[in-house]
Each structure stands twice: as structure tokens, then as C-alpha cells.
Amino acid sequence: MEVGRQPWIVYGVLRTADAVNPAPGLIWGAVLVGIVYTVLTAASVYVLRRMARDKPVPIAPQEQDVTGFTVV
Amino acid sequence: MAAAILLAVLWVGLSAYVLFAGADFGGGVWDLLAGGSERGRAQRAQIEHSIGPVWETNHVWLIFVLVVTWTGVPAVFAALCSTLYIPLTLAALGIIARGAAFAFRKASTALWQQRLFGFTFAFSSLATPFFLGTVAGAIASFRVPPGLAEGDLVTSWVNPTSLISGALAVGVAAYLAAVYLTRDAERGGHPELSERFRRRALAAGAVVGVLSGGGLAVLHADAPRLFTELTSGRGLPLLVVSIAAGIASMVLLWRRAYVAVRATAALAVVGLLWGWGAGQYPHLLPGVDLDQAAAADSVLVASLASLGAGALLLLPSLWWLYATFQREHAPDERDR
Numbered sequence: 001m002e003v004g005r006q007p008w009i010v011y012g013v014l015r016t017a018d019a020v021n022p023a024p025g026l027i028w029g030a031v032l033v034g035i036v037y038t039v040l041t042a043a044s045v046y047v048l049r050r051m052a053r054d055k056p057v058p059i060a061p062q063e064q065d066v067t068g069f070t071v072v
Numbered sequence: 073m074a075a076a077i078l079l080a081v082l083w084v085g086l087s088a089y090v091l092f093a094g095a096d097f098g099g100g101v102w103d104l105l106a107g108g109s110e111r112g113r114a115q116r117a118q119i120e121h122s123i124g125p126v127w128e129t130n131h132v133w134l135i136f137v138l139v140v141t142w143t144g145v146p147a148v149f150a151a152l153c154s155t156l157y158i159p160l161t162l163a164a165l166g167i168i169a170r171g172a173a174f175a176f177r178k179a180s181t182a183l184w185q186q187r188l189f190g191f192t193f194a195f196s197s198l199a200t201p202f203f204l205g206t207v208a209g210a211i212a213s214f215r216v217p218p219g220l221a222e223g224d225l226v227t228s229w230v231n232p233t234s235l236i237s238g239a240l241a242v243g244v245a246a247y248l249a250a251v252y253l254t255r256d257a258e259r260g261g262h263p264e265l266s267e268r269f270r271r272r273a274l275a276a277g278a279v280v281g282v283l284s285g286g287g288l289a290v291l292h293a294d295a296p297r298l299f300t301e302l303t304s305g306r307g308l309p310l311l312v313v314s315i316a317a318g319i320a321s322m323v324l325l326w327r328r329a330y331v332a333v334r335a336t337a338a339l340a341v342v343g344l345l346w347g348w349g350a351g352q353y354p355h356l357l358p359g360v361d362l363d364q365a366a367a368a369d370s371v372l373v374a375s376l377a378s379l380g381a382g383a384l385l386l387l388p389s390l391w392w393l394y395a396t397f398q399r400e401h402a403p404d405e406r407d408r
Contacts, residue, residue, distance in 0.1 A: 021154045023221035029161040036165055040172050047179050054181065 074373055075366035076354075078144040081379060083349050085140060087342050089133035091248065094241075094341075096127040098249025100170065100197020101242065102272065103190065109183065116190070118265055119249075120178070122256045125397050128171070129390065143375050145365040147218060148356050152207070155216045155223035159203040166200030169193075198242060205241025209234030212348060213295040214358045232294045236287045243283050244341055247276035251321070251337040255330035259398075270325055277322050277337075284318075284344065298351050307351030314343025 009016040020026075099119040106112030106119075142149040153160060173192035180186050206229040210216050213233035216223045228234075250273035257266035291299040301307045317340035324333035354362040366372065 021157060021221055023154055023157055023225055025225070026157065029157065032161070032165060036168060040168070043172070043176055047176050050181075051179055 074369055074376060075144065075362050078140065078366075078372050078376060079349075079353070079362060081376070082137060082140040082144060083346065085133050085136040087345055089130070089137055090244065090341060090345060091338050092126070093130040093133060094201065094245040095248040095252050096123045096130055097197045097201045097242075098245035098247065099123045099253070100194045101246040102249055102253070102269075104194035104198060109187065114262070114265055115268065118253060118257050118260065118262065118269075120174075121260070122253060124178075126393065127174070129393060131167070132386075134167075140375070140379075143371060144367055145356060145362070146367055148360065148365045150220060151216055151218050151222070151357055151360075152211065154221040155225065155228050156207050156210055157221075158225060159206050159210075159229045163200050163203040163207070166196040166203065170196035170200060197245075201241040201245045202238040203229075205238035206230070206234035208241070208348075209237035211357075212237065212291070212298055212352065214297075214355075216357055218357050218360045232290045233287075236283065236290045240280065240283045240287055243276060243280040244344075247273065247280045248337060248341065250276050251325070251330075251333055254325070255334065258330055266330070270328065270330075273325050273333075273337075274322065277318065277325065281318060284314075297355075298348070301351035302347055305351060306353070307347040310343045310347035310350055314340050314347060317343060 005011050007015050007017065009019045099122065103112075103116050103119050106115040138149075141152075170193055173189040173196070177186050177189035177193060180189060209231070210223075210229045210233075213231060215228040215231060215234075250269050253269040254266050254273055257263075257269055288299065288302070291302065298307075302311055317336045321333050321336040321340055324336060356362060356365050367375075
């Protein structure tokens, strides 16, 4: 749907190109978000794999269930 | 009339965000200042225990504020987001990094991982309210003109009023967190921890008091119109309430009345927020008042009606959530 309605942001009323924030430098925000999400994706995969391998934790663990996961 | 009501509802949402999510950010600030891994362990455990069940929920208020702003005063929303995209993007990244790191820290076992995620969580807890505070300062000092990205992208939020309100936002967050944590620690059966948070609450209260005074001095020079309204106009009664509640909070903390101080500390913060709101009303941006910026009446009425219906669902749920985690329970081994 998002792709189907392009180039309109409001169909038939406002084009996406006319709705974009005209401020300079927006690309850096996008780059930053890209980097953050790349790191988060890698960290998620790593943590999930570890959790699956090392220690079975209950679904929706309560704090008292998670012994051995000490808080720093 | 509908516009003024919606603006008031927006300010209620903002107050809730500051009181609840603000305290969660503050918890992260104390996590940052808790000391080394060994020394800070008990404090970090208490902070995690207190904010763990509620911090995600508390962010509904940010979404609420955003949605009400863009439906109620869309042109103002566009002006704010386009000119202030730098601090807003940084705040958004802070919120993302904070949530992710908080969850990852819970799930990681190695000390270095816990330290890395812990630091990310704690640092973004400090940075996020600062950037949100600079946004408030930009609005309060009328540095965001109407239109898309018409304001200066840097000086709109790097200026005296923004910097002091950024610092004030961090201070208020830390103060509220320390006040709430004294009671949580006491209820959990950790009197020594409660004592530690009490000292921090007293210190943070003093810092917030000084910052508020400094903020007024900055407003005098940098945003004279708001200063006049706050010190001799509509904002004055609310400012007086805030100051009185702030002083009462210090006395209550001193006397260890940890439940009562929650109410007065919240009142002090809310008084400051509403003093600002009342002092600035009805001017939203330079040259733009509420009646020019408000959406059509049909939109406002429909929004208010759906907010009312939504509140019927949301408020009891929130009440239940907080009541569940604030219930009295005897200290036992599981909490240690």
C-alpha cells in the first residue's frame, strides 16, 4: 500500500516530494537511524542466540525466575 | 473553545509523560551515577525492579502528546518538527537505544555486556530528556517560526533558554526518580537503599530549585514575554504553587514522609509545566496564536470525543498496572 500510493503522500492531494522537510542535512538523520538499527539487529540476533543456547528462560520471565542473570 | 480544551488535554498528557516517563529517565540517570559494578549493584537492581514493568507503558504519553499536537495544531506540529528535527531525532534515537539496551542488559550474562548495555541505557536516559528539554526551550523562547524549517536549525535549540530547560528536564527526571525510589526501596525492605535515594532526592531537589531560579533569570534576558507572564501574570499562581510544593517536598523528604512527598514533588513539577503553559497561552509560535493554528472544529470535536472514549479504557488499565506494582508485599529473598 505504501508503495502503491506513490508518488502521493495524500492520494491525489499532496505529492511526497512536496511534503518532505526542506531542511538540509536530513540524510544524516537517516544514516544515523540506519546505523542504530543495524547495530540493534546484530545485537538482537546475538542475544537471542545466546539465550536459546545457554540458559532456557521461561516465556515472559519474572525477575525471580531469572536467577544467575545478575544486574550490574 | 474546543481548541483550548484540546490544548489543556495535550498539557495533561505532557504532565503525565514528565511525571511517569520522566522518572524512568531519572532512574537511568541514577543508574549512571550508582558507582562501580559492585558498589552500585543494589541501587541498579532496585531501579530495574521499579521501572522494569512500567517504562514501556509510560511512553504512551509521548505518543499521546505527538498525536494530539498533530491533530489539534497541525501547522505548529509541522513547524516544530521541521525546524527542530535535530534534537527530536536525537531524542528518538535516545529512546530507541535506551529501550533496547535495557532489554539486552536483562538478557546478557557476561559482565562486559551488562556494562556496555548498562552504560548505553544510562547515558541515553540522560541525553533524551536533555534534548526534549531543549525543544521545550525553543518553543518557550519563540525561536521556532511558523512554516517548514523556517527557523535556524541549530540556534533554535542551542540557546540559553533551551540549554537551561534541557538541564532542568534532566534534573526534574532525576529528582522525581529519587523521590519515587525512596518509597519503592522502603517498601521492598531495603532501608539502607531508601536512605541513599533520600539523600539523592534532597540533593536533586536542591539542584532543581537552583536550576529553576537560574531558568527564571535566563527567561528574563532571553524570553522576556514569558518571564513577565510567569512573575506577574497568569503564570504566577502556578509558579507559587510549584515553589511551595517544592519546599514542602524538601521538608517531607527530610522527615522521611516518602508517600506524601510523591504528591508534593509531582505537584511542584506540574506547577512549573502549567505555569509555562499558562504564561505562554495563547501564543504558540511567533505570530501564531491558538485560534489561527487550531484544526477545524469538526476535527477537534471528533478528537476530543475519541480521546474521551479511549480514556475510559486506558485510565483504569493504567491504574491497575501501577496499583499492581505498588502493592504492599513483605520483603523476601526473591527481591534481593
